[in-house]
Amino acid sequence: MSFLWELAQDRRINDAGAKAANARSQASSAQEQTEQLEARLESLQLTTAAMWSLLRDRLGVSEAELIERMRQIDLLDGKADGKMSARVLECAACKRTMSTRFKRCVYCGSPIAGASPFPGV
Numbered sequence: 001m002s003f004l005w006e007l008a009q010d011r012r013i014n015d016a017g018a019k020a021a022n023a024r025s026q027a028s029s030a031q032e033q034t035e036q037l038e039a040r041l042e043s044l045q046l047t048t049a050a051m052w053s054l055l056r057d058r059l060g061v062s063e064a065e066l067i068e069r070m071r072q073i074d075l076l077d078g079k080a081d082g083k084m085s086a087r088v089l090e091c092a093a094c095k096r097t098m099s100t101r102f103k104r105c106v107y108c109g110s111p112i113a114g115a116s117p118f119p120g121v
């Protein structure tokens with residue numbers, strides 16, 4: 001009886017060790033993805049700051065105009081939530097709906113006329 005109990009305990013310990021190793025691997029992968037997203041975010045912040053300074057300095061766009069445009073774009077999806085949600089459109093070829101962030105139909109592959117480099121705007 002004691003031998004069987006020890007065998008069962010060993011199995012539980014091995015299972016727990018495997019679960020811990022799996023959790024470590026998932027945590028490492030999530031951290032790597034987070035670091036990649038942070039790098040992309042920092043790059044986008046830099047690009048946005050550069051674009052804003054060009055608009056302000058060369059075209060005289062005011063900060064109030066920028067904030068008003070941000071508010072208008074935020075409301076395009078019907079929610080003032082500080083986020084830009086991708087809109088949906090209908091494929092001219094297959095009539096299915098999809099996000100505007102795609103340049104081609106995800107169902108039939110047809111090019112999407114007027115696909116924007118800034119989806120949702």
Ligand SMILES: [Zn+2]
Pocket residue numbers: 091092093094095096105106107108109110
């Ligand atoms: Zn299609």
